[in-house]
Structures are given as C-alpha cells and as structure tokens.
Amino acid sequence: MSATPTSNTLTERVFHDLRADIVNGRMPAGSALKLSPLAQRFDVSMSVIREALVRLSEQGLAQLSPNQGFKVVSITAEDLIDLTDLRIRLESLALAESIRHGDTAWEASVVAAHHVLERTPLTQAEHGGTSDAWSHAHAEFHDALGAGCARPRLISLTRSMRDSSEVYRQLSTTREGSGNRDVAAEHKALMELATSRKEAEAVAALSAHLQRTTDIVLAGLDSSD
Amino acid sequence: MSATPTSNTLTERVFHDLRADIVNGRMPAGSALKLSPLAQRFDVSMSVIREALVRLSEQGLAQLSPNQGFKVVSITAEDLIDLTDLRIRLESLALAESIRHGDTAWEASVVAAHHVLERTPLTQAEHGGTSDAWSHAHAEFHDALGAGCARPRLISLTRSMRDSSEVYRQLSTTREGSGNRDVAAEHKALMELATSRKEAEAVAALSAHLQRTTDIVLAGLDSSD
C-alpha cells in the first residue's frame, strides 16, 4: 500500500532522500548544504539539487539566503515551543474530526499503522537515535490518526509540522534514553481511544503525548547548547 | 518602511511577480503555467521560472504534476471551507496573543496599517475586482493584527493561508458588488478592538470578518461553476 513512493523525476527522488536525511538527523541542524558536493553525491546536476533544496526551504526544513546558499534549518527552543503548540492544536483538531466523521476504513488504517509501529524495533544497530524504519512507522501512525478528517489542507499542515518536529526529536533520542517513558503504551492507548471514538480522552492523550516529547527535547536543548 | 521588498536575485523578482499575478486573480485558477511563455514574458531563462513555480507550488498557490507542468491552483468550495476554518483558528490565536503580549510598537503598526488601508481606494479604474494597492494594504493590515505575537511560525502560516484565500476573494469581488457590507467599518472596529486590548471581542470580530468574506465567495462559487 505504501512501499516505494516511486518518484518519477530525478528531483523528486533527491528531494525525498534529502528530506529523509534532514528529518532523520543525518544532516546536523544549521549545517551548510552546498550544491556541488550534493550534486556529486547524488550523481545529478546542480539544477536538480537546487530544485530539491528550494522545495525543502519552502517547507521549512532548510533555509535559503540569497547568494549565500542553503543550510539545514537551525533550531531554537522558542521555535520548538511555538511549533509544538501549533501541532497540538491542529493535530487535536484533525483527530477530533476523524473521530467524529471517520469511517471504518479510517479505524482500520489506524489499527494497521499501529500494528506496524508496534512491531518495528525502536533502535537501530549502529547509528545513534531511533531507526529510520521506526521514524517512518511512527509518522505513518500519527498520520493515520488525523487522516479520517476530510480536510486535505489540515492534513498536509500537520504532516509538514511533524517533519519539522522530527528534526528536534532526533536530537533528544540521540543523547538520552528518553527517561522512564513508555512510548509504546502511549501509542497503544492512543490507538484504542481513537478507534473507540472517545473524542475528549483521545485528544487529551494526543496533546499530552506531543507535549511530553517536546518537554524531553527541551530539557536536552537547554542543558547542552 | 516597506516600499521595495528588494529582491536581489532574479528568481525572487519573478517569484514575487508571479505570486502577485496569481493572488490578484490575473491568472485564472486552474490555468496552465507554461515555462517558455513565462520565460519570454519575464525575459529570463526557464530555470528561473521553474524555480519560482516550484516555490509557488510548495506554498500551495500552484500545482506541479510531474512531467506535465505547473498550473494555477484550482479552487473548490470544500477547500475554501477548510481553509477558512483554519484561518479563523490560527489568526484568532495570533490576534489573541498579540493583544495579550504585544507592545506599543505593535499597537502603532496596527494603527498605521489601518490608516493606509483606510486611505487606499478599494476599486481600480479598469481591471474588475479590487485594486492591487488595496489588496496589498489589506494584507498588511491583517498581517499587522497578528504580528504582535512573538511566534514566527504562526505568523508565516497565517500569511501563507491569507495568500491562498486571496485567490478566492478576487473571484467574488469581480462578479458582485460585495452586497451591502461595510468592510471599512469592520476593519475600523477591528483596529479599535485590538488596540484597546479587548481580546474576546476582537477575536469574535475577526472571526466574523473572515467568515463573512468566505460566505460571500461561497455564494458566488455555488451559483456559477
């Protein structure tokens, strides 16, 4: 059903790969994204890289300063706070509407996404931080929660903001064992509350879930940089 | 204080001009945006046009179908409803926080923006619809209302959505005299409520203001297409 998003054009492939690199924390926040090295690495012309970077910049994952090139978006505590507040509001809205109007197919997709997430190992062998597979399954699960509302714009907004949040989350999972938190249990509760249509409780659980993650990241941010 | 947004690079100039064309309704919604004609019109290479169009697409003002080119974003009643609901929520939030935390400079900028808007003629000589100058002043005023909250992400979101809404608004002002509505009075009330820090009333006025515009556009949409 998902598998390869199969990007037909070169630019899309590069765009997806670069986004994954940023979102999964392989590119340090704030680091420069120079055209020629990237062109070499992906074995494409600079135009392709440039177009991909322009898209990423427009989405807020990179920054373009005219005549000075691109860099990975830089992170600040204030931005994370701002971002999290917006995410809580909008994802809560999407979830609430999904619970109110979502059909059985939506319920099924939530259950399915949770099933995958539950069975995906959180940590990877080497690379510190969570595995790409888990990050992906995690994003898919949260996506599924809000996908029942018939509002494309709201959905794409929450997706975009989730990507931005990932840049921060990667930072925290790298440095600390995420405290004594049972994330899997939170997800399971979320899934059950959503599919049993308990709107208020589900929204509360989702809000707490998002806020908790941010608080951990914030703690890590303050104590380091 | 504003004057020339001074785009240093060619792409930025083209981007701004094209966005203005779309937002001000000079490009029919859904119409194709072909590269070579645009390159000729702006007297630049296709690369520049392409980059501008990619940016517009990423912002939701155009659409890119791989290998099939760009077109002006197409409009639907459902999207406008979705969009308006989000705008009401987020602009209300920005306004409320501005009222709570904005300083005197913010108040001043609201008064100033309203002053300009008040003195800008609504209709232009020829071109049906509102004048570019008024559209600009109008955007600046609404921008000023929310600019007092110290949340860059929220601000840029509301800006982006306002642009999208403009595509719709242009459609309605072209075809009807906007009924018996005193938009100027609404703006004045908004300005006064905001600067006198009446949060609840200001937010209610803003929500009603946005919803009213949408209702008019929706009426026009249903009765035509």
Add this chain to the structure above:
DNA sequence: CTCGTTCGTATTTTCGATAATTATCAAATC
C-alpha cells in the same frame, strides 16, 4: 465506426557551462 498504434510536435526535465556574487586571506595602512 471504433479502437488501438505510430509518429511528429510541444513541453518538461536534466545537463554542463558561463556569469555574477560572495568568502577568504595576505599585504598594507592607520
């Protein structure tokens, strides 16, 4: 007459190279 195929054309996508701009750093000046 309808459906499918082939081919030419229009358009997009990608490339490689040039022009323009910025960054670097050593020498020179105050």
Add this chain to the structure above:
DNA sequence: GATTTGATAATTATCGAAAATACGAACGAG
C-alpha cells in the same frame, strides 16, 4: 594591534541546449 584593501578562490545564480516525456493527430486494422 586592529582595520581596511585587493587579489584569488569558492560558490551560487543564470543561461541555453540536449534528453526525456507527454499530447494529439493521422493512420490502419478489426
């Protein structure tokens, strides 16, 4: 010693053309 200047290198922005793809018309078979 700090700041400015000027040449050089590195990088981005732009261009024009080649390659790939989609679109539509003409054609032929069933």
